[in-house]
Amino acid sequence: MPITKNKSLASAVFFLFNFIFLAILVEIINFIVHHNLCNYGILPRQPDGLIGILTAPFLHYGWDHVLTNIIAMLLLGGTVILFYPKQFLKISVLIVLLGGFGVWIIGREAYHVGASGLIFGYFGFLISRGIYERTFAAIALSISVMLIYGGMIYGIFPISPYISWEAHLTGFIAGIISSRVIGR
Numbered sequence: 001m002p003i004t005k006n007k008s009l010a011s012a013v014f015f016l017f018n019f020i021f022l023a024i025l026v027e028i029i030n031f032i033v034h035h036n037l038c039n040y041g042i043l044p045r046q047p048d049g050l051i052g053i054l055t056a057p058f059l060h061y062g063w064d065h066v067l068t069n070i071i072a073m074l075l076l077g078g079t080v081i082l083f084y085p086k087q088f089l090k091i092s093v094l095i096v097l098l099g100g101f102g103v104w105i106i107g108r109e110a111y112h113v114g115a116s117g118l119i120f121g122y123f124g125f126l127i128s129r130g131i132y133e134r135t136f137a138a139i140a141l142s143i144s145v146m147l148i149y150g151g152m153i154y155g156i157f158p159i160s161p162y163i164s165w166e167a168h169l170t171g172f173i174a175g176i177i178s179s180r181v182i183g184r
Contacts, residue, residue, distance in 0.1 A: 012088035044107035053100030059113035069115040076122040094178040095121030102170025117171030124175025
C-alpha cells in the first residue's frame, strides 16, 4: 500500500513540475513573439476561443503574471498533492475543463489567459473538502486553507479590468464541483 501512495505522490509532483516547466517555456516563447501566443487564450463565445480552455493555463501576459501563478500553484497545488495525490490529476483536469468552459460562457470579450482559474479551483476544492468529506482532517484542512488563503475570495469579484475575475470565479466553482465529484 505505501508503494502505491508513494507512486501516486511522485506522479502528482511530476505533473505539477512539468506544468510549471511548460508555463515557463511557453512564457519564454511568448516573450520572444511579443505575447502573440496569448491569442490562443480563451475567447468567450467564439468557436476558435474553445482551444483556449486547454491552452490558457500555460499562457501568461508577462513574467510577473507567470511567477505569481507559479508560486500560488506550488502552494495550493502542492497542498492538493499532499492530501489527495491519487486524485490530483483528475482534480486538475476537471477544474481546467469546467472552469475554462465557464469562462468561455460568461467571460468578457477578451482573451483570458493564465493558470489562476486552476489555482482558484484548487482553493475551492480544498475549502469545500471539509463539507463533502466530513472527517476531522478534511475539516481542519478546509479551515486552515480558508484562514491562510481566504483573501483570495476577493479575486472572484471584478476589481480590475486587466484581471480575469471570470476565470477566478469559474475556477473556484469548478473546484467545488470537482470536490463533490471526486468524492472521498
